[in-house]
Amino acid sequence: xxxxRARIKSVGAAQSPLLGAAMFTPAVLYILLLVAGxxxxxxxxxxxxxxIGNTExxxxxxxxxxxxxxxxxxRMAIRNSFIFTICSQIVVIVGANILAIALEKTxxxxxxxxxxxxxxWVAPIALGAIGWKWILDSIYSVISWVLVxxxxxxxxxxxxxxxxxxxxxxxxxxVHSWRLMPFSTVLLLAGRTAxxxxxxxxxxxxxxxxxxxxxxxxxxxxxxxLSVAVLFGLxxxxxxxxxxxxxxxxxxxxxxxTLPSLAFAMGIQGSDLAAGAAISLFLVPLLIIIAYFMLxxxxxxxxx
Amino acid sequence: MWGKxxxxxxxxxxxxxxxxxxxxxxxxxxxxNVDLYTMENxxxxxxxxxxxxHLKFLFTETRFVRWLANTTFVGIVVVAITLVLAVxxxxxxxxxxxxxxxxxxxxxxxxxxVPQTLLFIPLSRVVAYLGLQDSLWALILVYPSFTVPFSIxxxxxxxxxxxxxxxxxxxxxxxxxxxAFAKMVIPISTSGILTVVIFTxxxxxxxxxxxxxxxxxxxxxxxxxxxxxxxxRGDVYYWGALMAACLIASLPIAFLYNLFxxxxxxxxxxxxxx
Amino acid sequence: xxxxxxxxxxxxxxxxxxGAVNSVNLxxxxxxxxxxxxxxxxxxxxxxxxxxxxxxPTSGEILIGGRVVNDLSPRDRRIAMVFQSYALYPHLSVxxxxxxxxxxxxxxxxxxxxxxxxxxSLLGIGAxxxxxxxxxxxxxxxxxxxxxxxxxxxxxxxxxxxxSNLDAKLRxxxxxxxxRFHRRxxxxxxYVTHDQVEAMAMGDRVLVLNKGVVHQLGTPTEVYDNPxxxxxxxxxxxxxxxxxxxxxxxxxxxxxxxxxxxxxxxxAVAFRFKVENIEYLGSEWIxxxxxxxxxxxxxxxxxxxxxxxxxxxxxxxxxxxxxxxLKFFDRSTEKRVEPKVVxxx
Ligand SMILES: Nc1ncnc2c1ncn2[C@@H]1O[C@H](COP(=O)(O)OP(=O)(O)O)[C@@H](O)[C@H]1O
Ligand SMILES: [Mg+2]
Numbered sequence: 001x002x003x004x005r006a007r008i009k010s011v012g013a014a015q016s017p018l019l020g021a022a023m024f025t026p027a028v029l030y031i032l033l034l035v036a037g038x039x040x041x042x043x044x045x046x047x048x049x050x051x052i053g054n055t056e057x058x059x060x061x062x063x064x065x066x067x068x069x070x071x072x073x074x075r076m077a078i079r080n081s082f083i084f085t086i087c088s089q090i091v092v093i094v095g096a097n098i099l100a101i102a103l104e105k106t107x108x109x110x111x112x113x114x115x116x117x118x119x120x121w122v123a124p125i126a127l128g129a130i131g132w133k134w135i136l137d138s139i140y141s142v143i144s145w146v147l148v149x150x151x152x153x154x155x156x157x158x159x160x161x162x163x164x165x166x167x168x169x170x171x172x173x174x175v176h177s178w179r180l181m182p183f184s185t186v187l188l189l190a191g192r193t194a195x196x197x198x199x200x201x202x203x204x205x206x207x208x209x210x211x212x213x214x215x216x217x218x219x220x221x222x223x224x225x226l227s228v229a230v231l232f233g234l235x236x237x238x239x240x241x242x243x244x245x246x247x248x249x250x251x252x253x254x255x256x257x258t259l260p261s262l263a264f265a266m267g268i269q270g271s272d273l274a275a276g277a278a279i280s281l282f283l284v285p286l287l288i289i290i291a292y293f294m295l296x297x298x299x300x301x302x303x304x
Numbered sequence: 305m306w307g308k309x310x311x312x313x314x315x316x317x318x319x320x321x322x323x324x325x326x327x328x329x330x331x332x333x334x335x336x337n338v339d340l341y342t343m344e345n346x347x348x349x350x351x352x353x354x355x356x357x358h359l360k361f362l363f364t365e366t367r368f369v370r371w372l373a374n375t376t377f378v379g380i381v382v383v384a385i386t387l388v389l390a391v392x393x394x395x396x397x398x399x400x401x402x403x404x405x406x407x408x409x410x411x412x413x414x415x416x417x418v419p420q421t422l423l424f425i426p427l428s429r430v431v432a433y434l435g436l437q438d439s440l441w442a443l444i445l446v447y448p449s450f451t452v453p454f455s456i457x458x459x460x461x462x463x464x465x466x467x468x469x470x471x472x473x474x475x476x477x478x479x480x481x482x483x484a485f486a487k488m489v490i491p492i493s494t495s496g497i498l499t500v501v502i503f504t505x506x507x508x509x510x511x512x513x514x515x516x517x518x519x520x521x522x523x524x525x526x527x528x529x530x531x532x533x534x535x536x537r538g539d540v541y542y543w544g545a546l547m548a549a550c551l552i553a554s555l556p557i558a559f560l561y562n563l564f565x566x567x568x569x570x571x572x573x574x575x576x577x578x
Numbered sequence: 579x580x581x582x583x584x585x586x587x588x589x590x591x592x593x594x595x596x597g598a599v600n601s602v603n604l605x606x607x608x609x610x611x612x613x614x615x616x617x618x619x620x621x622x623x624x625x626x627x628x629x630x631x632x633x634x635p636t637s638g639e640i641l642i643g644g645r646v647v648n649d650l651s652p653r654d655r656r657i658a659m660v661f662q663s664y665a666l667y668p669h670l671s672v673x674x675x676x677x678x679x680x681x682x683x684x685x686x687x688x689x690x691x692x693x694x695x696x697x698x699s700l701l702g703i704g705a706x707x708x709x710x711x712x713x714x715x716x717x718x719x720x721x722x723x724x725x726x727x728x729x730x731x732x733x734x735x736x737x738x739x740x741x742s743n744l745d746a747k748l749r750x751x752x753x754x755x756x757x758r759f760h761r762r763x764x765x766x767x768x769y770v771t772h773d774q775v776e777a778m779a780m781g782d783r784v785l786v787l788n789k790g791v792v793h794q795l796g797t798p799t800e801v802y803d804n805p806x807x808x809x810x811x812x813x814x815x816x817x818x819x820x821x822x823x824x825x826x827x828x829x830x831x832x833x834x835x836x837x838x839x840x841x842x843x844x845x846a847v848a849f850r851f852k853v854e855n856i857e858y859l860g861s862e863w864i865x866x867x868x869x870x871x872x873x874x875x876x877x878x879x880x881x882x883x884x885x886x887x888x889x890x891x892x893x894x895x896x897x898x899x900x901x902x903x904l905k906f907f908d909r910s911t912e913k914r915v916e917p918k919v920v921x922x923x
Contacts, residue, residue: 019481020396023396024393024396024397026389027392027452028393030448030449030452031415031452034427034445034449035423035449038426038427038430039426041429042426050429052428095318099318101314102318107311107315113319116319116323117318117319117322117323118562118565119554119558122554122557122561123326123550123554123555124510124528124553125512126510126531126532127527127528127531127553127554129532130546130550131326131547131550132325134546134547135328142347155343178321178322178325182322186565187569190569190570190573190577191577194577224577225577227576228574235419239419239420239422240421241421241513242512242513245512246532259421260419263421264516264517267425273428273429276425277425277426280421280422281422283419283421287417287418287419290417294574295410295414297574297575297576298410300576301574
């Protein structure tokens with residue numbers, strides 16, 4: 001038996017590099033071709049004059065970046081991207097922590113409640129956004145109807161949720177938070193459930209009340225999972241164009257434009273691939289920072 | 305006592321806020337137009353008899369069914385490609401390459417973080433170059449680039465939880481390494497593989513940017529793009545039909561996703577929860 | 579310092595099922611080291627957690643220092659608890675772990691350092707204060723948990739199998755250390771274990787539990803020498819007390835009292851004993867076999883001897899038990915009864 005094992009081991013060791021490589025190479029190649037490839041192309045285009053319908057292109061240096069940086073739409077897009085991302089993260093983390101605490105207890109109907117709460121994350125976001133577009137409709141908005149019924153506004157005088165810049169920004173923010181809240185909640189819930197029950201009990205015996213236990217013991221212990229939730233949240237919001245595209249298409253007057261939606265508007269709708277590519281490259285620095293922190297979390301998890 | 309009241313209150317408020325749009329889809333889907341578009345009506349209740357007109361309209365006057373079929377077709381093919389690429393890769397990274405495999409696994413996971421909105425511009429040209437504009441095959445080609453990385457990551461965790469002794473025993477009993485993988489590991493991993501199937505399928509239905517960029521004709525749309533773009537004629541919104549379409553497309557996916565939620569979460573936690 | 583008392587304390591987890599703790603009455607003495615001893619699942623932890631306030635009793639009362647504390651939260655009961663897993667806060671340094679109860683109890687900040695250092699030096703972990711729990715060995719973790727418990731000077735200590743995570747060697751020294759620690763601080767302590775050696779060695783008194791019911795509360799010698807019923811008689815001692823059913827009573831005797839006739843003085847009951855197995859344990863021998871005849875005929879009986887060198891496997895010998903070492907139990911209630919005259923034939 002011992003001999004048989006030893007022989008198998010040596011055989012395995014001898015073939016495993018080859019077999020192993022054969023097993024993961026196709027996947028790695030596919031990903032390289034379709035992620036790393038276009039990623040490099042994006043850089044190439046950003047320094048060129050590529051346009052849709054024109055197969056030729058030339059090196060133009062920093063020209064695209066120069067004209068982008070001059071454009072007010074671009075500055076608006078950068079600003080909005082950060083506003084949407086940061087504000088929605090704040091809303092989401094506060095809300096998700098509260099909701100996760102509430103969901104930690106078992107109660108009747110918890111499974112169904114979880115299903116309802118998850119809907120915004122699970123349903124295709126394009127469709128959820130359409131739902132909101134109807135809720136925020138300029139004439140038939142149910143929110144407006146309630147406000148009118150409560151006499152905050154006169155009939156036909158209710159705010160245009162998606163038609164006024166500030167309200168439109170608030171609306172996009174709302175939908176982003178709505179969409180991400182379930183995701184963060186279930187992550188945090190998983191983090192909470194993983195904490196051994198005797199830790200909060202020890203804290204209770206040591207004299208800590210609810211808030212102290214939460215803020216000084218539980219939430220600090222959940223730091224890795226909180227970071228993961230925030231990092232994913234940042235990426236999902238920062239790189240999303242679906243919500244803006246469907247709710248406002250960047251309007252009114254570019255007031256809700258974000259980097260991805262502007263890249264789409266210029267690069268695809270405006271046929272200026274080079275400009276679009278250059279705009280989307282502004283996503284990269286934040287992505288690198290997030291990847292760095294994600295690696296750190298994964299590395300820590302691996303070490304412990 | 306107070307704790308209980310607060311608990312119920314928190315759950316209720318959040319559930320209402322989060323689920324409201326879907327409730328709204330339900331109620332809108334079954335309301336007559338006169339009811340929907342009369343501003344004096346209380347929108348929370350049926351002021352006129354409920355109707356199936358919107359559903360009828362959706363299934364007979366629009367390409368909704370076609371979009372469902374397109375999405376299912378793309379979903380199935382992408383699932384197949386994903387499995388073929390991700391299962392062996394995940395296994396070899398989990399087993400054969402040791403620590404180095406862990407690193408590579410994380411690197412592949414990171415590519416999942418590269419967003420569609422960064423790649424759609426160059427890819428649009430690649431797709432044009434391959435002559436795949438306005439073809440579902442463009443989506444079938446490109447979607448695995450984000451379904452494979454996450455699936456590898458999910459499956460790696462799964463394979464690592466299968467004791468190595470099992471394969472050792474199988475090899476001692478006469479199977480090759482690959483035989484042990486195919487005849488022992490795969491059958492044990494059906495639930496992990498099912499997880500990947502569901503997850504891939506939901507990613508395909510949720511995708512928007514590539515479908516919007518590569519597909520132009522009405523009959524080639526996926527549900528995610530067809531509903532918001534082609535159910536609107538000019539500036540006219542068929543809200544009843546729109547909401548019905550959203551609901552029909554969302555609920556099955558939501559249901560499936562819920563069944564496997566814990567496994568997806570385990571994938572998303574990057575090992576931060578043990 | 580305080581006395582813990584429970585009155586008809588009961589915990590039923592699922593309605594209709596047997597309670598995990600059933601109508602337990604107990605009273606500690608001031609400064610006593612009381613051990614809850616019982617097999618796994620006997621309700622020790624549940625009983626302790628009710629005293630701590632981590633579990634709500636189904637019925638009954640808990641008193642600490644003469645005051646009913648049923649409605650007080652754990653933090654208001656002036657107790658400290660050491661958990662089986664130690665439940666150290668993994669993200670806090672040893673210093674902050676020990677200081678946590680002080681912070682939580684709003685002890686003045688300038689006293690923290692002094693108190694933490696006092697507790698740490700008491701347990702000899704002064705050098706570890708900057709470490710994180712994961713950088714500690716099992717024994718060190720246990721001491722940190724104790725320091726965290728002692729620092730707030732509680733009225734009662736509750737410990738739930740605190741040694742079960744240590745390896746055998748460490749466990750012996752940690753046990754000794756705990757005893758020394760208790761002698762020094764003199765705080766009323768309730769200690770849960772399923773290990774009878776621990777219970778006998780450490781307890782001033784031992785409370786024997788089974789299926790949530792108290793079988794006996796007494797000093798280690800009382801529970802060992804005068805078990806209240808057959809459960810206590812067989813749960814304590816290794817090998818357990820030999821039991822024999824004789825007409826309307828059960829008679830028991832400890833293996834150490836069942837020895838060759840030559841070494842038994844005074845009035846005794848004698849058997850012909852066929853030796854079937856001999857185990858050498860270093861300082862003693864465990865001999866088992868069956869009496870050749872009489873009511874015990876065919877039943878396995880243990881003997882514990884200092885030397886078994888003159889016995890051989892398969893041999894038959896004359897053994898005896900002194901009359902005064904026989905314990906009598908009622909056959910239906912299994913409770914201890916007065917000695918009787920019984921027929922062994
Ligand atoms: N939270 C709980 N829910 C249901 N049953 C429980 C719970 N905690 C303990 N029990 C049951 O109560 C009995 C006593 O458990 P416990 O007090 O942990 O025993 P011990 O500590 O003596 O091993 C066991 O049968 C156990 O299954
Ligand atoms: Mg226990």
